[in-house]
Amino acid sequence: MKNGDDTSSSFSLYLDLKDKDLSRYLSIRIVQKFITKLKNDGAPSFRNFKKDHPYDNNLALKKSRRAIDRILQVIEDRRLYGFVPKESEYEDLIEAISQDQSKSSESEVIDLIEATLSKARNREDGYFYFTDRSFYKVIKGFVFRGHARGAFWCYNRMIREADVLFSLSQKPGISASLKAELENASIKTRPSYFTTSIISNFLQDKNTLGPMFKIWANYVLLGERIPTSVQRSIISIFIKRNKINEAIWISRVGRFLGLTSQNELREAEA
Numbered sequence: 001m002k003n004g005d006d007t008s009s010s011f012s013l014y015l016d017l018k019d020k021d022l023s024r025y026l027s028i029r030i031v032q033k034f035i036t037k038l039k040n041d042g043a044p045s046f047r048n049f050k051k052d053h054p055y056d057n058n059l060a061l062k063k064s065r066r067a068i069d070r071i072l073q074v075i076e077d078r079r080l081y082g083f084v085p086k087e088s089e090y091e092d093l094i095e096a097i098s099q100d101q102s103k104s105s106e107s108e109v110i111d112l113i114e115a116t117l118s119k120a121r122n123r124e125d126g127y128f129y130f131t132d133r134s135f136y137k138v139i140k141g142f143v144f145r146g147h148a149r150g151a152f153w154c155y156n157r158m159i160r161e162a163d164v165l166f167s168l169s170q171k172p173g174i175s176a177s178l179k180a181e182l183e184n185a186s187i188k189t190r191p192s193y194f195t196t197s198i199i200s201n202f203l204q205d206k207n208t209l210g211p212m213f214k215i216w217a218n219y220v221l222l223g224e225r226i227p228t229s230v231q232r233s234i235i236s237i238f239i240k241r242n243k244i245n246e247a248i249w250i251s252r253v254g255r256f257l258g259l260t261s262q263n264e265l266r267e268a269e270a
Contacts, residue, residue, distance in 0.1 A: 007041040010034070011070055024081045031078060032088045035071050039096040042067025043144065064100040071096055084126045090116065091134035098141030098150060106150045109138060113154075117161055120185070121168065129165075131188040132158065136195045143202045152211040155191060155199050159218070162189040193260070197229035204233035207240055216250070225258040 014034065017023040026034075042064040071093045075085050090112070098109050113130060120127045135158050142150035168174075169182035196215065203212040216234045219226045231254045238247035 007037050007067075007070075010037065014074070018077055023077060028083070031074065031083075032092075035074055035089055035092045038067050038070045038074070039092040039099075041070075042096050043099050061101050064096065065102070068093070068096050068100065086128045087130065087134055090128075090130075091137050094134070095137040095141040098138045098147075099144055101145060106147065106153075109142075109150065110153065113138070113157065117157075121164070129185040129189065130161075131185075132190065132192045132195055135189075136192070136198065139195060139199055143198060146206075148203065148206050148208055148211065151199050151202060155195070155215065158189055158191050158195070162186045165189060193227055193229075196227050200227070200229045200233040204236050207237055209234075209237050209241070212237055220253060220257065223257065225260040226254050228259045228261045231259055 014023060017026070071089075075089055075093065078085065078089075094109055094112050097105050097112070116128070116130050120129045135154050139151045139154045142148075142154065163186075165182050165186035169179050169186065174182075200212065200215065203215075212230075212234050216226065216230050219230065231250070235247045235250050238244075238250060
C-alpha cells in the first residue's frame with residue numbers, strides 16, 4: 001500500500017472483527033502490518049497534483065488525524081486482550097503524528113518519546129527502548145513535512161539518551177545482565193549512518209547551517225570518522241553561502257579524521 005491509499009474498508013473489516021470478538025485471534029505480525037498500513041494512509045501524498053488540482057492541506061490534515069485515531073483504536077483494542085504494545089506499534093504511531101501538519105503534532109511527538117524513554121530508564125512495566133530504527137521513522141516523518149526543528153530535536157535526543165543509558169550502565173552495584181542491557185540499548189539508540197544521512201541531506205536541502213554544523217562538530221570533537229553524507233552536506237552549504245575558505249577547511253578536517261561510507265558500514269556488519 002502506497003502513501004495516501006485509503007484503508008477505510010480494511011479498518012471497517014477490523015471493526016467488524018472487533019465487534020464479533022474475533023480481533024483477539026489476529027497475530028502480532030498481522031496487527032503490526034495493519035498499523036503500518038494505517039500510518040501510510042495518513043501520510044501526505046504529493047503524487048499527480050496539477051495546477052487545476054492543487055495539494056489540499058485541509059484534506060491531508062484530516063487524513064493524518066484519522067490515521068492517528070485509528071492506530072490508537074487498534075492499540076487500545078489489543079490492550080484489552082492483554083497485548084502489550086512495543087516499539088513496532090509505537091514507532092508507527094509516532095511517525096504518523098510526526099507527519100501530521102497540525103501545530104500540536106511536534107509537542108505530541110516530544111511528549112510520547114519522552115514518556116517512552118523515561119519508562120525504559122525506570123524499567124516500568126511494559127517498557128521498551130526507543131532505538132535508532134524508531135527515531136529514523138520519526139525523523140523521516142518530520143522531513144516529509146519539511147519540519148527541520150522537529151527532525152533535529154529527534155537527532156539530538158538520540159545522542160543524549162544514548163549517553164544517559166551508557167552512564168547508567170556504568171553505575172556500581174548493578175547486575176551484569178542489566179549492565180549488558182543498558183550498554184546494548186545505548187548502542188542501538190545512537191544515530192546510524194542512515195539516520196544521519198537522512199537529516200544531513202534534509203538540512204542541506206534547507207540550506208540550514210547551524211544544526212548541520214553541530215552534527216559535523218559532534219564527530220570532530222569525538223575524534224570519529226565523519227560520515228560521507230555529513231561531510232558533503234556541510235561543504236555544500238558553505239559553498240552555497242559563498243564561504244569557500246570555510247568549505248576548504250572543513251574538507252581538510254575530513255581528510256585528517258577520515259570519512260566513513262555506507263558501503264564500509266555494510267562490510268563491517270557483514
